[in-house]
Amino acid sequence: MAFLQATQYKLLILSRYVLKQLIATTAGVAAVLLLIIMSSRFSRYLGDAAAGKLAADILFPIMAYRFPGFFELVLPLSFFIALLMVYGRLYSESEMAVLNACGISPHKMFGLAFSAACGITLIVGLISLYVSPWGAMHVEKLIQQQSGQSIAHLAPGQFHQQRSRGSVIYMEPGQQGQDAFGTVFISQVTKKSRSDPSLQSTLITAQTGSFFTDEKTNIGYLTVKNGFHLQGTPGQLDYRSTHFEKLNHRYSEPSPEFINSKRDSISSAALFSSSKTDDIALLQWRLSLPFIAPIICLIAFPLSKINPRQGRFARIFPAIILYLSYLMLLSFARSSIEKGDLNPYPGIWSVHLLYFTIGLLLYFGPAIKRTLFNPAIQHDSDKG
Numbered sequence: 001m002a003f004l005q006a007t008q009y010k011l012l013i014l015s016r017y018v019l020k021q022l023i024a025t026t027a028g029v030a031a032v033l034l035l036i037i038m039s040s041r042f043s044r045y046l047g048d049a050a051a052g053k054l055a056a057d058i059l060f061p062i063m064a065y066r067f068p069g070f071f072e073l074v075l076p077l078s079f080f081i082a083l084l085m086v087y088g089r090l091y092s093e094s095e096m097a098v099l100n101a102c103g104i105s106p107h108k109m110f111g112l113a114f115s116a117a118c119g120i121t122l123i124v125g126l127i128s129l130y131v132s133p134w135g136a137m138h139v140e141k142l143i144q145q146q147s148g149q150s151i152a153h154l155a156p157g158q159f160h161q162q163r164s165r166g167s168v169i170y171m172e173p174g175q176q177g178q179d180a181f182g183t184v185f186i187s188q189v190t191k192k193s194r195s196d197p198s199l200q201s202t203l204i205t206a207q208t209g210s211f212f213t214d215e216k217t218n219i220g221y222l223t224v225k226n227g228f229h230l231q232g233t234p235g236q237l238d239y240r241s242t243h244f245e246k247l248n249h250r251y252s253e254p255s256p257e258f259i260n261s262k263r264d265s266i267s268s269a270a271l272f273s274s275s276k277t278d279d280i281a282l283l284q285w286r287l288s289l290p291f292i293a294p295i296i297c298l299i300a301f302p303l304s305k306i307n308p309r310q311g312r313f314a315r316i317f318p319a320i321i322l323y324l325s326y327l328m329l330l331s332f333a334r335s336s337i338e339k340g341d342l343n344p345y346p347g348i349w350s351v352h353l354l355y356f357t358i359g360l361l362l363y364f365g366p367a368i369k370r371t372l373f374n375p376a377i378q379h380d381s382d383k384g
Contacts, residue, residue, distance in 0.1 A: 014099070014104065014112075015112055018086065018109070018112045018113075019112065019115075019116055021082075021086045022079075022082050022083065022086055022113070022116050023116070025081075025082035025085055025086055026075070026078045026079045026081075026082040026120075027078075029077075029078040029081045029082055030071075030074050030075055030078035033074045033077065033078060034067075034070060034071065034074055037070050037074065038063060038067070038070060041063070041066070041070070042059070042063060045059050045062065045063070046059070054143070058142045058143070061138075061142055062139050062142060062143075064135075065135035065136070065138045065139045065142070066135060066136075066139060067135070068127045068131040068132045068134075068135045069132045069135060069136065069264070071127060072124050072127040072128050072132055072289055073289075073327075075120060075123065075124055075293075076120065076124060076289070076292040076293050076296060077320075077323060077327075079116070079117065079120050079293060079296070079297075080296045080299075080300050080319070080320075080323050081316065081320070083113055083296075083297060083300035083301065083304060084300055084303060084304050084315065084316050084319055085316070086304075087109070087113070087300075087301065087304035087305075088304045088306055088315070088316075090109075090304075091304060091305055091306050091307075092306060096109070096305075106301075109301075110297075110301050110363075113297050113300075113301055114294065114297055114298075116297075117293045117294045117296075117297035118293075118294065120293040121290045121291070121293045121294060122290070124289050124290045124292070124293060125289070125290035128286045128287075128289045128290060129268045129286055129287075130268065132264065132286075133264060133265055133266065133267055133268065136263075136264035136265040137265035139265075140262050140265050144213075156171045156172055156173040156174070156180075156181055156182070157171070157172060157173060158170070167186060167187060167188035167189075167202075168186070168187045168188075169184070169185070169186050169222065170184070170185040170186075171183075171184050171185075171209060172184075174208060180209065180210040180211065181208060181209040181210065182207070182208060183205070183206070183207060183208075184204070184205070184206045184207075184208070184209035184222070184224045184227070185203075185204070185205055186202075186203070186204040186205075186222070186224075186249055187201070187202070187203055187204075188201070188202040188203075188204075189201050189202075189234070190202070198233065199233070199234060200231060200232065200233055200234075201231070201232060201233070201234045202229070202230070202231045203229075203230040203231075204224060204227060204228070204229050204230075204247065204249065205227050205228050206224030206225055206226060206227025206228075206247070207225060207226045207227060208224070208225050208226065209222055209223060209224040209225070210222075210223050211223070220250070221248045221249065221250055222248070222249045223246065223247070223248050223249075224246075224247050224249060225245065225246050225247075226244075226245060227243075227244060227247065228241055228242065228243055228244070229241070229242045229243075229244055229247065230242075263278075263282070264282075266279065266282065268283065268286060271283035271286070277337055277338060277340060277344060278338050280337060280344045280347070281334045281335075281337035281338045281344070281347070281348075282334075284334070284337070284344070284347050284348040284349070285330070285334045285348065288330060288348045288349070288351075288352060291352055292326070292327075295326075295352060295355050295356050295359055296323060296326070296355075296359075298356065298359030298360065298362070298363055299319075299322065299323075299355065299358060299359040299362055300319065301363065302362040302363050302365070302366075303315050303318075303319050303362065322358075326351070326355050329351045329354075330348055330351050330352075333347060333348045333350070333351050334348060
């Protein structure tokens with residue numbers, strides 16, 4: 001009885017020690033990876049802001065709301081690297097051999113890692129199913145508000161240049177109680193087509209105009225009424241003049257961030273009740289992210305077993321390549337379901353099954369090998 005109590009006490013101390021190391025290493029690796037990823041994404045947002053696609057004052061709120069989406073992908077990878085580093089150190093410094101000599105088997109050590117993996121699974125599941133869509137929804141709202149404000153801030157009586165569309169817009173103040181603007185002038189120079197690089201000029205004049213934003217597409221339009229549309233080649237007398245009662249001139253393009261956020265902001269409850277292949281692929285993606293942690297735990301534990309002469313970082317690089325291939329196959333399966341190239345069932349789960357099988361082979365492979373070859377070795381020794 002006293003022996004069992006002493007063993008349980010040792011296991012409790014060991015559990016605290018190992019879990020503390022796993023949590024600290026996972027947090028450190030996650031902090032470094034998040035810093036790299038968020039710095040890269042923020043530089044891209046700065047480029048969009050410089051191009052006029054995003055307002056500068058919403059960059060930091062967008063980063064904050066996008067953080068859960070980054071974290072749900074970084075956390076399993078950080079845990080995977082932490083497993084390799086912590087257990088690799090135990091093997092490289094011969095601590096694992098001492099633990100085995102004290103009666104603590106590798107299966108018990110794997111149990112400690114798997115308990116931590118279950119905690120990671122719960123965290124990632126909560127973020128993937130609820131927190132990340134919530135953040136994407138707020139990003140969508142921010143970009144919609146920014147689009148409306150950018151249009152509302154266009155002052156009449158000034159020339160407004162659209163470099164991305166090669167146009168210049170001038171609007172006079174409108175009369176009170178009527179449309180937002182009075183006389184509108186639009187000049188635009190574009191290429192005729194992809195096959196014909198020559199330029200064509202478009203001139204639009206109208207008596208009144210007003211702005212509106214399509215809520216579904218987030219595209220801004222300048223609606224002009226009662227005017228003329230002239231189009232032709234600069235320097236030639238081939239202009240065509242058309243009178244119109246109402247014309248919508250596209251003023252702004254939807255931000256790529258808005259398109260991504262609109263898709264990611266769909267609630268998980270709505271995805272469960274949908275039969276569209278796009279929604280099925282997105283739902284499977286959200287449900288599959290939490291299962292990465294226990295599967296990579298099954299893969300990382302046998303890979304962390306190294307010779308003390310090899311060093312604790314000997315297998316980290318090939319293990320990371322294996323993890324990245326796992327994530328890339330999941331992403332490829334999702335896109336294949338969206339395109340209709342892959343059956344939704346089993347869909348993404350076939351990738352999980354593949355890597356779960358790899359994990360089982362890595363974990364039980366040495367025991368199976370000993371079981372298969374020990375009888376032959378014993379037979380040879382008997383003959384000698």
